[in-house]
Amino acid sequence: MKKLTLLMVLFVQFISAQELALVKQGDKFGYITKAGEYAILPKFKDAKNFSEGMAYFR
Numbered sequence: 657m658k659k660l661t662l663l664m665v666l667f668v669q670f671i672s673a674q675e676l677a678l679v680k681q682g683d684k685f686g687y688i689t690k691a692g693e694y695a696i697l698p699k700f701k702d703a704k705n706f707s708e709g710m711a712y713f714r
Contacts, residue, residue, distance in 0.1 A: 675689075675690055675706075676688065676689060676695050676696070676706060676711075677689075677690075677705075678703055678704070678705050678706075678711075679698065680698070681698040682698070683701075684698035684699055684700060684701070685698055685700045685701075685702065685703035685713065686698035686699065686700065686703075687703075687711070700713040700714060701714050702714045
């Protein structure tokens, strides 16, 4: 599980250059671009906004 989390953090950090915004759909969190398109589909139970290119999610 830690390896998957690390890979997701690296992936999220890579795409964070698009300045992603945290969104909630139902009971799951995801991230959208400034254009309003999903960069990461809502699939996380908990998530936080990006800070210095990284974001918390679970």
